[in-house]
Amino acid sequence: MRTDSIDPYGGLVTLLGEAWPRVDRGLQLQAGGAVAVDTATLRTAAEGFGRARSELDDIAVTLAGLRRQLQDAPSHAAAAESAASVLSSRIQAAQDEAHRIAAALHEAAVAYEMVEIQAEHRAAVLAGDADRARRLDARLTGLADTYPDAWRTALGAEFGRAVLWPSELVRQGTQWGVAVGGSVSEPGAIALGAGVGLVTLGGAAFVGFAGTGRLSRGARLTGEAGPVVVRSVPPAAPGGPAPGAGATVPPPGGSAHGAGAAQVRVAPTGPAVAPRSLAAVTERMPGAGDSRVRVERYTMPDGGRQFAVYIAGTQSLALGGDDPWDNASNAELYTGRMSDSYAATEAALRAAGAREGDVVHAFGHSQGGMIAGHLALEGGYDVRTLVSLGSPVEADVGDRTLSVALRHTDDPVAGLAGGGHGEGVGAPGSFVAERVADPDAGPDDARLPAHRLSAYAETAALVDASTDPRVDGLREVFADLRRAEAVAVTEYAATRGSGSAVSPSSDAG
Numbered sequence: 001m002r003t004d005s006i007d008p009y010g011g012l013v014t015l016l017g018e019a020w021p022r023v024d025r026g027l028q029l030q031a032g033g034a035v036a037v038d039t040a041t042l043r044t045a046a047e048g049f050g051r052a053r054s055e056l057d058d059i060a061v062t063l064a065g066l067r068r069q070l071q072d073a074p075s076h077a078a079a080a081e082s083a084a085s086v087l088s089s090r091i092q093a094a095q096d097e098a099h100r101i102a103a104a105l106h107e108a109a110v111a112y113e114m115v116e117i118q119a120e121h122r123a124a125v126l127a128g129d130a131d132r133a134r135r136l137d138a139r140l141t142g143l144a145d146t147y148p149d150a151w152r153t154a155l156g157a158e159f160g161r162a163v164l165w166p167s168e169l170v171r172q173g174t175q176w177g178v179a180v181g182g183s184v185s186e187p188g189a190i191a192l193g194a195g196v197g198l199v200t201l202g203g204a205a206f207v208g209f210a211g212t213g214r215l216s217r218g219a220r221l222t223g224e225a226g227p228v229v230v231r232s233v234p235p236a237a238p239g240g241p242a243p244g245a246g247a248t249v250p251p252p253g254g255s256a257h258g259a260g261a262a263q264v265r266v267a268p269t270g271p272a273v274a275p276r277s278l279a280a281v282t283e284r285m286p287g288a289g290d291s292r293v294r295v296e297r298y299t300m301p302d303g304g305r306q307f308a309v310y311i312a313g314t315q316s317l318a319l320g321g322d323d324p325w326d327n328a329s330n331a332e333l334y335t336g337r338m339s340d341s342y343a344a345t346e347a348a349l350r351a352a353g354a355r356e357g358d359v360v361h362a363f364g365h366s367q368g369g370m371i372a373g374h375l376a377l378e379g380g381y382d383v384r385t386l387v388s389l390g391s392p393v394e395a396d397v398g399d400r401t402l403s404v405a406l407r408h409t410d411d412p413v414a415g416l417a418g419g420g421h422g423e424g425v426g427a428p429g430s431f432v433a434e435r436v437a438d439p440d441a442g443p444d445d446a447r448l449p450a451h452r453l454s455a456y457a458e459t460a461a462l463v464d465a466s467t468d469p470r471v472d473g474l475r476e477v478f479a480d481l482r483r484a485e486a487v488a489v490t491e492y493a494a495t496r497g498s499g500s501a502v503s504p505s506s507d508a509g
């Protein structure tokens with residue numbers, strides 16, 4: 001044990017904070033879930049080593065025949081036979097190594113398959129699919145009986161994930177408590193350091209066990225919201241012109257979920273462009289000034305249309321008030337209830353011309369990530385892309401939705417997702433990008449620096465620069481949107497209160 005790290009205020013608590021497992025390996029991209037390994041690739045590799053061993057067997061047989069021929073003429077081929085003997089020994093060693101590697105790869109593939117089956121089994125139980133749960137349980141039991149060592153590896157992987165996903169939060173929480181408590185007294189450092197660390201660990205365990213941050217595919221918001229009034233405001237983000245004197249949209253008969261949509265002035269089409277990168281998405285995220293939702297409507301070369309919606313994170317710490325993007329909406333969304341911010345987002349999309357079944361690409365930060373997740377699950381749109389930045393939830397979207405989640409392992413808000421689903425979610429090419437945003441614990445952590453949009457913008461730039469092939473799917477989305485022949489941009493403010501419901505003008509439709 002290191003003794004030079006014991007400071008007068010931290011004692012063993014400081015050592016605990018330093019010894020707690022760190023998961024700071026820079027930007028990490030993975031498919032999501034408990035398994036970040038492609039089991040099919042492992043099996044293919046194992047088969048390759050098996051074929052190599054068979055080919056070495058054939059070479060060994062041929063070499064054995066040549067050695068017998070050389071032994072019949074020792075006076076003329078002694079040196080050659082000696083060399084052949086050495087080669088034979090090396091081939092045997094290579095055969096043994098190929099066999100060992102093939103067996104290890106196969107066992108690893110089985111172990112990770114067991115982890116995947118366990119995750120699927122939990123999902124089936126939560127969904128009430130008893131028949132599927134029984135089939136998966138029988139399959140898992142058969143594999144565990146046949147491969148007991150792989151079963152132990154699978155259990156270890158599950159335990160490791162359960163312990164390690166909140167490790168950076170626990171480490172920083174402990175060190176933060178030591179630093180803050182140490183400014184008062186040595187006992188204060190010990191008490192606050194241990195207290196914050198244990199509370200963080202206990203909270204993470206509760207969130208992970210309860211699964212409140214993991215939205216199932218059938219998750220739906222309950223209750224009603226509103227009334228809420230939505231109005232257009234000049235775009236504060238890049239990528240589009242400020243709205244001109246567009247016509248005020250006439251009122252229709254009402255709005256969904258009890259929300260009163262609002263007086264909306266649609267921005268005219270201008271020299272707007274689609275984002276080129278994930279970093280460009282963060283630049284367009286609303287929240288500056290009154291803007292809460294940004295909608296971009298793309299007219300594609302085939303005459304079809306697509307929409308991108310950018311949804312702000314929490315803007316008010318109040319529990320109610322004029323701004324729907326507050327902690328009241330946070331609590332409602334996290335507990336599965338309809339929020340005014342969700343209703344306002346739906347109203348903004350409708351005002352911009354989006355209709356049920358239209359293609360939508362949803363981007364959201366923090367509370368906006370929760371809203372975007374529910375849009376993908378229940379909004380009635382064809383949500384092709386879901387990108388969340390520091391979202392407190394992870395939605396189990398279907399295989400038609402590319403799901404990209406950016407999480408900081410030291411972001412307590414992202415930690416409310418409980419580490420995410422045990423299995424990967426979304427279409428092929430979906431991924432989770434993680435890193436430690438602010439590794440130095442200090443008093444400023446109370447302001448959640450790892451949750452700031454600026455921190456996620458830095459992570460987005462790292463993802464853009466990544467050579468990981470999984471990022472290619474997201475790049476293809478941006479490249480496709482760049483083909484748009486026209487782009488219309490509108491940003492919307494929202495206010496709690498009554499207002500006339502509206503429909504979009506012909507220009508927006």
